[in-house]
Amino acid sequence: MNEVRILEIKKSVYEDNDREADKLRERLHREKVFLLNLMSSPGSGKTSVILRTIEHLGSQLKMGVMEADIDSAVDAETVALTGTKAIQLHTGGMCHLDAGMTESGIDALETTDLDFVILENVGNLVCPAEFDTGASKNVMILSIPEGDDKPLKYPLMFSKVDAIIVNKIDVLPYFNFDIDALRKRVTKLNPDVSIFEVSAKTGEGFEKWADWLKKEIHLWKN
Amino acid sequence: MHELAVMENILEIAVDFAKKNGAKEIKQINLSIGVFSGIIPKYASQFFKMIAKDTIAKNVKLEFESLPARFICYECSSETEYENISVEPLTCSSCGSEKLRLISGREFRIQSLEIV
Numbered sequence: 001m002n003e004v005r006i007l008e009i010k011k012s013v014y015e016d017n018d019r020e021a022d023k024l025r026e027r028l029h030r031e032k033v034f035l036l037n038l039m040s041s042p043g044s045g046k047t048s049v050i051l052r053t054i055e056h057l058g059s060q061l062k063m064g065v066m067e068a069d070i071d072s073a074v075d076a077e078t079v080a081l082t083g084t085k086a087i088q089l090h091t092g093g094m095c096h097l098d099a100g101m102t103e104s105g106i107d108a109l110e111t112t113d114l115d116f117v118i119l120e121n122v123g124n125l126v127c128p129a130e131f132d133t134g135a136s137k138n139v140m141i142l143s144i145p146e147g148d149d150k151p152l153k154y155p156l157m158f159s160k161v162d163a164i165i166v167n168k169i170d171v172l173p174y175f176n177f178d179i180d181a182l183r184k185r186v187t188k189l190n191p192d193v194s195i196f197e198v199s200a201k202t203g204e205g206f207e208k209w210a211d212w213l214k215k216e217i218h219l220w221k222n
Numbered sequence: 223m224h225e226l227a228v229m230e231n232i233l234e235i236a237v238d239f240a241k242k243n244g245a246k247e248i249k250q251i252n253l254s255i256g257v258f259s260g261i262i263p264k265y266a267s268q269f270f271k272m273i274a275k276d277t278i279a280k281n282v283k284l285e286f287e288s289l290p291a292r293f294i295c296y297e298c299s300s301e302t303e304y305e306n307i308s309v310e311p312l313t314c315s316s317c318g319s320e321k322l323r324l325i326s327g328r329e330f331r332i333q334s335l336e337i338v
Contacts, residue, residue, distance in 0.1 A: 004337070005338070006337075007243055007336075009236075009334055010331060010334075011331060012330065012332075013228055013332060016235075096227070098227070126260040127260065130228070130260065152307060152310070159258065188312060189324050190324070191323055
């Protein structure tokens with residue numbers, strides 16, 4: 001009987017993806033293309049938030065959108081109607097995008113003449129949080145009907161994002177959603193995060209979000 | 223949900239490392255996993271068995287060590303550990319303050335392999 005040997009590895013399971021993501025981030029920095037990774041649950045209003053963002057920034061910046069979905073082209077078609085360059089990425093059943101898939105999307109979209117690309121990640125709050133896509137900034141949307149307790153249930157996502165868009169504030173009177181409680185919960189996990197309260201339906205709150213984004217894009221490109 | 227993709231990473235890292243070290247078989251993989259990680263050990267082990275069946279890791283045992291979430295207190299700088307963060311309010315175990323900052327709990331690492 002051979003003796004059992006122990007080999008120390010001490011390596012992150014995500015190390016290879018993290019390395020690829022860093023490489024993509026460096027490339028995008030060189031090419032002066034800002035990539036925003038937008039994550040949320042299904043139905044929180046990702047596509048509507050993107051459409052409002054196009055409304056605010058589309059005339060000032062050259063934008064592109066990559067819509068990741070398990071299998072459909074509905075979102076990319078909706079975005080393309082605004083005249084914005086858009087492609088659909090099919091993840092082939094996968095619940096998240098990794099850096100390799102994101103880079104293929106960047107190549108397919110042909111981003112060299114763009115200032116800014118939004119990646120609409122697959123709708124879920126678990127898996128996309130684990131995989132660095134190579135984005136310049138990571139942002140999530142939480143909508144009012146989902147509840148203010150979500151940071152307790154999906155702490156990884158809330159701890160990793162640079163900004164949180166609280167969408168559908170127009171329906172706040174109909175739900176027991178406590179925005180102060182949300183802020184308190186999030187701050188413990190992520191003290192530097194920016195929080196924007198918006199309604200993609202009415203357009204409320206989008207100036208502040210657009211200003212933040214414009215500033216981040218400017219910092220990235222200069 | 224994403225256990226399969228993660229297990230593929232682990233299998234690749236483990237087999238590569240074991241072969242470089244002249245292993246005939248991998249007996250056990252020791253993993254440490256932060257409480258914030260979305261991985262469920264039971265499903266992870268099932269996926270691993272499925273993808274490892276034609277490799278030197280086919281009879282492997284995955285051992286998961288759970289790492290707590292660690293917070294540091296803004297008021298008194300001491301550290302508090304929580305196995306579960308859905309208990310509210312989260313407070314500093316030394317001074318009771320609620321002003322805490324997360325310092326760890328998100329990691330997922332392969333610590334070591336047991337090989338023959």
